[in-house]
Amino acid sequence: xxxxxxxxxxxxxxxxxxxxxxxxPAMLWGLIIILPxxxxxxxxxxxxxxxxxxxxxxxxxxxxxxxxVRPYLRQYLFESETDGVPINRMFRSVIYQRAKGxxxxxPYGTKVDTQRVGYEWIGHSLAACHVNRAICDCxxxxxxxxxxxxxxASIFNISAMSFGALSxxxxxxxxKGAKSGGFAHNTGExxxxxxxxxxxxxxxxxxxxxxxGCRDKLGNFSAENFAxxxxxxxxxxxxxxxxxxxxxxxxxxxPGDKNSIEIAQxxxxxxGVTVNSPAIHSAFSTPLEMMFFIRQLRQxxxxxxxxxxLCVGNKSEFFALCKAMLKTGIKPDFITVDGGEGGTGAAPLxxxxxxxxxxxxxxxxVCDTLIGFGLKDEIKVIASGKxxxxxxxxxxxxxxxxxxxxxxxxxxxxxxxQSLICNTNKCPTGIATQDPNLVSGLVVENxxxxxxxxxxxxxxxxxxxxxAAGLESASQLNRAHIYRRTSQTAILRFDEIYPYPAKxxxxxxxxxxNVTREMLESTAESFLPEHSVVKSSAGLTALD
Numbered sequence: 001x002x003x004x005x006x007x008x009x010x011x012x013x014x015x016x017x018x019x020x021x022x023x024x025p026a027m028l029w030g031l032i033i034i035l036p037x038x039x040x041x042x043x044x045x046x047x048x049x050x051x052x053x054x055x056x057x058x059x060x061x062x063x064x065x066x067x068x069v070r071p072y073l074r075q076y077l078f079e080s081e082t083d084g085v086p087i088n089r090m091f092r093s094v095i096y097q098r099a100k101g102x103x104x105x106x107p108y109g110t111k112v113d114t115q116r117v118g119y120e121w122i123g124h125s126l127a128a129c130h131v132n133r134a135i136c137d138c139x140x141x142x143x144x145x146x147x148x149x150x151x152x153a154s155i156f157n158i159s160a161m162s163f164g165a166l167s168x169x170x171x172x173x174x175x176k177g178a179k180s181g182g183f184a185h186n187t188g189e190x191x192x193x194x195x196x197x198x199x200x201x202x203x204x205x206x207x208x209x210x211x212x213g214c215r216d217k218l219g220n221f222s223a224e225n226f227a228x229x230x231x232x233x234x235x236x237x238x239x240x241x242x243x244x245x246x247x248x249x250x251x252x253x254x255p256g257d258k259n260s261i262e263i264a265q266x267x268x269x270x271x272g273v274t275v276n277s278p279a280i281h282s283a284f285s286t287p288l289e290m291m292f293f294i295r296q297l298r299q300x301x302x303x304x305x306x307x308x309x310l311c312v313g314n315k316s317e318f319f320a321l322c323k324a325m326l327k328t329g330i331k332p333d334f335i336t337v338d339g340g341e342g343g344t345g346a347a348p349l350x351x352x353x354x355x356x357x358x359x360x361x362x363x364x365x366v367c368d369t370l371i372g373f374g375l376k377d378e379i380k381v382i383a384s385g386k387x388x389x390x391x392x393x394x395x396x397x398x399x400x401x402x403x404x405x406x407x408x409x410x411x412x413x414x415x416x417x418q419s420l421i422c423n424t425n426k427c428p429t430g431i432a433t434q435d436p437n438l439v440s441g442l443v444v445e446n447x448x449x450x451x452x453x454x455x456x457x458x459x460x461x462x463x464x465x466x467x468a469a470g471l472e473s474a475s476q477l478n479r480a481h482i483y484r485r486t487s488q489t490a491i492l493r494f495d496e497i498y499p500y501p502a503k504x505x506x507x508x509x510x511x512x513x514n515v516t517r518e519m520l521e522s523t524a525e526s527f528l529p530e531h532s533v534v535k536s537s538a539g540l541t542a543l544d
Contacts, residue, residue, distance in 0.1 A: 037058055040057070040058055040061075041057035041058045042057070044056075044057035044058060044060060044061075045057050071419075071420065075089075075418070081093075081111045082111055082112060084418075086341075086343060086386075086408075086418075087386070087388070087408060087412070087418060090111065091388040091389065092412055092418065094388070094389060095388055095409055095412040095413055095454055096412065096413075098413075098453060098454045098457035098458060099412075099413040099450035099451065099453050099454040100450060100453070101453050104457065114485075115485070115488065116485070117485055117486065117487055117488070118484065118485065119484070119485045120395065120482060120483065120484045120485075121482070121483055122391070122394060122395075122398075122465060122468075122469055122481050122482055122483070123469065123481055123482075123483060124468045124469055124470075125468065125469050125470030126470075127470045128467060128468050128469075128470055129467050129470050129471065129472055130464070130467045130468075131463075131467055131472050138154065138155050138459055138462075138463060138473075138474060139152045139153060139154055139155065140152070140153050140154075140155060140380060140402045140403050140475075141153075142237065142305045142307075142333055142334050142380045142402075143305045143333050144305075144331055144332075144333045144378045144379065145331075145378065146298060146303065146330075146331070147298075147303055147304065147305050147306075147333050148302065148303035148304075149236075149302060149303055149304045149305070150305065150333075151184075151202070151236040151237050151304070151305050153183070153184055153237075153403055154181075154182060154183035154184065154403065154455070154459065155393060155397065155402075155403045155404065155459060155462070155474050156183060156387075156393055156403070156404055156405075156406070156455055156458055156459050156462070157178075157183045157184040157185070157186065157204075157382075157403065157404070157405050157406075158174055158178055158183070158184065158185045158186055158405065158406070158407070158410050158451075159186055159384045159405035159406055159407035159410070160186040160187070160188040160189070160204075160206050160239075160241070160244070160309070160384075160405075160407065161174075161186070161188045161407050161410075161411070162187065162188030162189055162190025162191075162252075162254075163187075163188075163190050163191075163193040163195055163196065163263065163266065164190045164254050164258055164259065164263045164267070164434075165188065165190065165254070165258070165422075165432060166411075166431060166432055167427075167430055167431060167432070167433055167434060167438075167439040167442065168193075168195045168439065169430060169439050169440075169442040169443075169444050169447075170411075170414055170430070170431045170432075170439075170442060170447075171193065171195040171196060172195050172198060172199065172444045172448075173414055173442065173444045173447035173448045173451060174201075174410060174414070174448075174451055175195070175196055175198070175199045175200075175201035175203075175448075176199040176201065176444060176445075176448035176451075177201075177413075177447070177448040177449070177450070177451025177452040177455070178201035178202060178451070178452075179199045179200055179201035179202075180448065180449075180452045181451070181452035181455045181456060183202070183455055184201075184202045184203070184204050184236065184237070185201045185202065185203055185204070186203075186204040186206055186239065186405060187203055187204065187205050187206050188206055189206050189207070189208025189209075189210060189212060189241055189252050189277065190212055190213075190252075190254070190263070190266070190267060191205075191212040191213025191214075191229070191266050191267055192205055192213055192229050192232070192234075192235065193266050196234070197232070197234055199448075200234055201234070202234065202236045203232075203234045203235045203236060203237075204235075204236065204237045204238075204239050205229065205230065205235045205237070205238050205239065206239045206240075206241050206309070207226075207238060207239065207240050207241065207297075208241040208251075208252055208277055209241070209251055209252075209277045209278040209279065209280060209281050209282070210251075210252065210267070210269075210275070210277035210278065211283075212266070212267040212268060212269075213225065213226075213229055213266065213267065213268070214226035214229065214230075215268050219268075219282075220282055220283070221282070221283040223296070223300055226297070226300055226301075227300045227301070230297070230300060230301035230302075230304070231301060231302060235301070235304070236304065236305070237304060237305040237306070237307065237333070237334070238297055238301055238304060238305070238306045238307070239307050239308065239309050239334075239336060240281075240290075240293070240294070240297075240306070240307070240308040240309070241308070241309045242281070242308055242309060242310040243309075243310050243311045243313070243338070243356070244309070244311060244338050244342055245311045245338035245339045245340050245341060245342020245343075245356055245359070245384070245385055246342040246343055246347045246351065246352055247347040247348065247351035247352065247355070248310075248311040248313060248338075248340065248351065248355050248356035249279055249313065249351075249355060249356075250279055250347070250348065250351050250355075251276055251277035251278050251279045252275075252276075252277040253274065253275070253276055253277070253347070254267075254274065254275040255274055255423060255425065256272055256273050256274040256275075257425045257434075258425050258433070258434045259271055259272055259273060259274070259275055260434050263434070281293075285527075286324075286524075286525055286526055286527065287320045287321050287323065287324030287524050287525070287526070287527060288324045288327065288328060288524050288525060290308075290321070290324065291324045291325060291328040291330040291331075292328070292330070294306050294308075294330055294332055295328075295330045305333035305334060306332055306333055307332045307333050307334035307335055307336060307379075307380075307382075308332055308335060308336070309335075309336035309337075309338060309384075310335070310336070310337065310338065311337075311338045311339065311340055311342065311356040311357065311362065312337065312356070312357040312361075312362035312365055312366065313355075313356060313357065314528075315365065315369075315518045316517070316518045316521035316522040317522070317527050317528070318365070318366065318369055319369060319515075319518045319519065319521070319522035320522040320523055320524060320526065320527060322369055322370065322373040322375060322506075323373075323522060323523065323524040324524035325373075325375060326373065326375075326507075326524075327524045328524075331375065331378055331379060332379060333379065333380065334379060334380040334381070334382055334402075335366060335370075335379055335380075335381050335382070336381075336382040336383075336384055336405065337359065337362050337363045337366050337381060337382065337383055337384065337401070338356075338359070338362075338384045338385055339356070339357070339358050339359025339360070339362055339363075339383075339384070339385030339386065340355065340356030340357055340358050340359070340362070340385075341358055341359060341385055341386055342356075342359075342384065342385050342386075342407075343386075343407060343408045358385075359383060359384070359385035359386070359396070360399065363381070363383050363396060363399050363400060363401055364399050364400060364498040366381060366400075367381055367399065367400025367401070368400075368498070368500065368501050369506070371500060371501055371503055372501040372502075372503075372504070372505050372506035372507075372511070372512075372515065373504070373506050373507060374503060374504035374506075374507060376400075376503075380402040380403070381400060381401050381402055382401060382402065382403050382404065382405055383396035383397075383399070383401035383403075383404045383405070384404065384405040384406070384407070386408070387404045387405070387406040387409060388406065388408075388409045388412075388458075389458065389461065390458055390459070390460070390461025390462035390463075390464070390465050391461075391462075391465060392404070393458065393459070393462040393474075394462050394465050394466060394474075394477060394481075394482075395482055397474050397477045398477040398478060398479055398481050398482045398494060399479060399482075399494060399498070400479075402475075409454070409458075410451060410454070411431055411432075413447075413450050413451045413453075413454035413455075414429070414431050414442070414447045414450065414451060415429045415431065415442070415447060415450070416429055416431050416432075417429055426438070429441065429442065430442035462474070469481055478495070479493065479494035479495035479497075479498060479500070480493050480494070480495045481493075481494075482494040484497060501515075506519065
C-alpha cells in the first residue's frame with residue numbers, strides 16, 4: 001500500500017512542508033509545481049475508469065506518456081533504414097530526395113539483405129541499351145475499339161485520393177504537379193471538386209458505390225449529373241470502383257470531422273456526419289448488368305476510356321466478369337488492380353491486414369485471366385499499391401501491368417511524415433486534414449513542384465533500369481526479366497513462379513486444369529454463382 005501511493009504521499013508531504021515554510025521561494029515552487037501534482041494524485045485515486053492510475057496515482061500517467069511518444073521516438077531515433085512500416089525509411093528518403101531535387105544516390109553498397117527469401121532483382125544485359133528518350137515519351141494509349149477519345153497516359157500516375165480524405169491544398173498541389181509533369185490524377189471516389197479543376201491537370205474520375213458527384217437525392221446513380229462532369233475536358237477517363245486494397249468489400253469512410261459543408265455539397269451528402277459508402281453498387285448487381293453500365297457510361301461521356309478498379313477477392317468472380325465481357329461484347333478499356341496492402345486514411349484493422357489479395361498475386365492473376373480469355377490485347381491493366389521507386393514500376397510492368405499508380409508515394413512527395421494520424425483530422429503537414437490552420441501550412445506552389453519532380457525522377461530511374469536490361473521501352477518488359485529468391489539456395493524467374501497461360505486457352509474445351517474450379521464456379525449471370533455448381537464423386541460439375 002505504501003509503495004502504491006509513494007509518489008502521491010511524497011508530493012503531498014513536500015507540498016505541506018513548502019507551504020508552512022517561511023522561505024517564500026520554496027512556497028511558490030510548492031504552489032506552482034508540487035501542489036498540482038498532489039491534486040492530480042487525488043483525482044487519480046477517486047476516478048474509476050483506469051485501474052492503473054487508481055492504484056498508482058501520478059506514476060500511472062507515465063504509461064500513457066510513453067505510449068504517446070513511442071511512435072515518434074521509434075521513427076526518428078531507433079528505426080533502421082529498412083524496418084519502418086508501412087513504408088520504411090529507405091523508400092521515404094528516396095521519395096523526399098527526388099521530390100526536392102536533391103542527391104538520391106547512396107554510398108557503400110546496399111542495405112538490403114540479398115540472401116533473404118523474397119529478395120527480387122532484374123537481370124541486366126551485357127548489351128545494355130541506354131536510349132536518350134524523353135520521359136514524356138514513356139506513355140501508354142488507353143482505349144479499346146469502342147473508345148472514341150483514347151488517352152495517352154504516363155506509366156506513372158497519382159492513385160485515387162479524394163478531396164475530403166485530403167485537404168484542398170493537397171489536391172491543388174497534386175493536380176498542379178500532374179499538369180506540369182504530364183501525368184494523370186485520380187480523383188478518388190469523393191467526386192471532382194473545384195480544386196481538381198483549377199490547374200487543368202488530367203483527371204481520372206472515380207465513381208464509387210456512393211456515386212458522389214453523380215447521385216440523385218436518394219443516393220442512386222444519376223445519368224444527368226454524371227454527364228455534366230464526365231464531359232469536362234479535364235476528365236480523361238472514368239473508373240468504376242468495385243473495391244479498394246485498404247478495405248475491400250467494405251466501402252469508403254469519410255469521418256464526420258472531415259465532412260465539412262463544402263465537401264458535403266460536392267458529394268451531395270449531409271455535412272458533419274460520418275459518411276460510409278455502401279459495400280456494393282446499386283446501379284448493377286450481376287456481371288452482365290455491370291457491362292451494360294459500362295456501356296451506359298461510355299455513351300454519356302462521349303466514349304472516353306471506361307474502366308474499373310478492384311482488389312481481387314474470389315477468383316471466380318473475375319472469371320465471371322470476363323465471361324460477361326465475351327457474352328455482351330462490351331469490354332472496359334482498362335482495369336486497375338489494387339493490392340490488399342493498399343493504404344487509406346481510415347480503415348478497420350482487420351480489413352487492412354487480412355482481407356484482399358496482395359498486389360503481386362492479384363496483378364498476375366488478372367493479367368493471366370485476361371490472356372486466357374483472349375482479352376489482354378484490348379484491355380490495359382494498371383497496378384496500384386506501394387509503388388515508390390523505379391524498380392517498383394519495372395517489377396509490376398514486368399508482371400503484366402501497362403502502367404502504375406501511387407497514392408502514398410505522392411503523399412510523401414507532398415511532405416507526408418508518416419505520423420499515422422490520417423483518420424484524426426490532425427495531420428501535421430496539412431495533407432490529410434480539413435483543419436484550415438493546418439492546411440495553410442501546405443504551400444501549393446512548392447509542393448506541386450515536388451510532386452512533378454518525384455514523378456519525373458522515378459520514371460527516369462525506371463527507364464534507366466529498363467535500358468540496363470537491354471530494352472528500349474517499358475512495353476518490352478516481361479516476367480522473364482525479374483528474379484526472386486525463393487529459398488536460401490533457390491532462385492526463380494517470375495515466369496517460372498507465375499507461368500503465362502496460352503493466349504485464349506480458357507476458351508477451349510480442354511482449358512488448363514489449374515483453372516477448372518474457377519471455370520465451373522463462374523457465370524456471367526451472377527457474381528456469387530454457388531447455385532450453378534454441385535459436388536459429385538467425380539469432383540465439380542457445371543450445371544449451366
